[in-house]
Amino acid sequence: MERRKPDDPRIKFGRHLAACRKAKGWSQEKLSLESGVARSYLGGVERGQRNIALLNICRLAEALGIPPAKLMAFE
Numbered sequence: 001m002e003r004r005k006p007d008d009p010r011i012k013f014g015r016h017l018a019a020c021r022k023a024k025g026w027s028q029e030k031l032s033l034e035s036g037v038a039r040s041y042l043g044g045v046e047r048g049q050r051n052i053a054l055l056n057i058c059r060l061a062e063a064l065g066i067p068p069a070k071l072m073a074f075e
Contacts, residue, residue, distance in 0.1 A: 004048050004049075008048060009074075010045075010048040010049070010050070010051060010052075011048035012048075012074045012075065013045070013048070013052065013071070013072075013074050014045050014046040014047055014048040015046070015048075015074070016071065016073075016074035017045060017046055017060065017071060018046045020064055020066065020070070020071065021046075021064065024064060024065075026064075028042050028043055028046070031060065031063060031064070034063035035056075035059045035060050035062070035063035036059055037056050037059055037060060041056075042060075057071055057072070
């Protein structure tokens with residue numbers, strides 16, 4: 001398995017997505033059900049193992065009730 005650096009945008013995005021999900025009090029399973037994104041895929045995104053597609057970013061943002069730009073606003 002490829003070792004990812006902490007500054008990898010996939011890692012940063014995944015951490016930010018997890019923080020947004022947890023701020024809503026949702027489990028990965030709840031977000032998966034609300035967004036239509038598979039839970040196993042969602043877990044891989046949050047761990048920085050997946051390169052998420054724009055369509056899935058939009059689905060997750062809509063489910064969380066936030067604009068897609070907010071999901072992309074990670075540091």
